[in-house]
Amino acid sequence: MAKEDTLAQWLAQEQAVMERMNAGPGAGVATPAQIAGKTGLEVMQSMLAGQLPYPPIAQTLDFLLIEVGDGAAIFQGTPGTAHLNPMGTVHGGWFATLLDSALGCAVHTRMPVGRGYTTAELSVNIVKALTPKVPRVRAEGRVIHCGRQLATADARLVGPDGTLYAHATTTCLVFEMPAQSRA
Numbered sequence: 001m002a003k004e005d006t007l008a009q010w011l012a013q014e015q016a017v018m019e020r021m022n023a024g025p026g027a028g029v030a031t032p033a034q035i036a037g038k039t040g041l042e043v044m045q046s047m048l049a050g051q052l053p054y055p056p057i058a059q060t061l062d063f064l065l066i067e068v069g070d071g072a073a074i075f076q077g078t079p080g081t082a083h084l085n086p087m088g089t090v091h092g093g094w095f096a097t098l099l100d101s102a103l104g105c106a107v108h109t110r111m112p113v114g115r116g117y118t119t120a121e122l123s124v125n126i127v128k129a130l131t132p133k134v135p136r137v138r139a140e141g142r143v144i145h146c147g148r149q150l151a152t153a154d155a156r157l158v159g160p161d162g163t164l165y166a167h168a169t170t171t172c173l174v175f176e177m178p179a180q181s182r183a
Contacts (some may be wrong), residue, residue: 003161010066010136010160014076017048017066024050027059040111044068063098063139065105071143073105079130079137090130095157099124099168102141103153107172110146114177117151121171128165137165149174 030052035043046052048065058064063077077098085091100122107117130137141155151174157166 003159007135007160010076010138013066014064014136017064020048020050021054021064022050025053027056028053029055037113039113040108040115041068041070044073044105044109057097057101061094061097063101065101066138068105068109071106071110071146073102073109073141075102075105075139075141077137077139079132079134081132084132088131090132092124092126095126095130095166096122096124096168098137098139099141099155099157099166100170102139102155103168103170104141104172106141106143106153106155107146107151107170107174110143110151111174115174116177117172117174119170120150120173122168123170124166124168126166128163130165134159134163134165136160147174 034052038046043052045068047054048068054065062080063075065073066076067074075098079090083090083094100119104119111117137157137159139155139157141153144152144154151172152170154169155167156164158164
């Protein structure tokens, strides 16, 4: 598929997701009552459907959740001038945050009701500089292993032409959520 066709599909999907998300509660944090009884995958699907708020950091850093599935999450971002470092390229922290979001949400999709996770380790390898000349990038995360106490995942940050900009891995601690957080 040509880069222009891929980009057109990405932009159309982004617009549809944003319309659904903004028709709902918008940016914010879900309350314990809103997520009670939901698996991690159900929470992510509800966010995409505009039934739960999406995290405010998505607005701050100009990226959003595009797709979720069992053990997978895709985020799409717009590298902009607000993300530039003094050398005129996108700051490594933007790469890391976008990849960490895809990694963490991929793990989140594997959480049963009452279980949570937190990032214990994040490793990012930036292999190509990124500038606002690249209109969109996607961070595609997938779970490698999800156990009772640990989960691991990997992700790739790619452009619409298939260019690899970075790849990452994570190890997450998995734990029982406190009862008041689930009620």
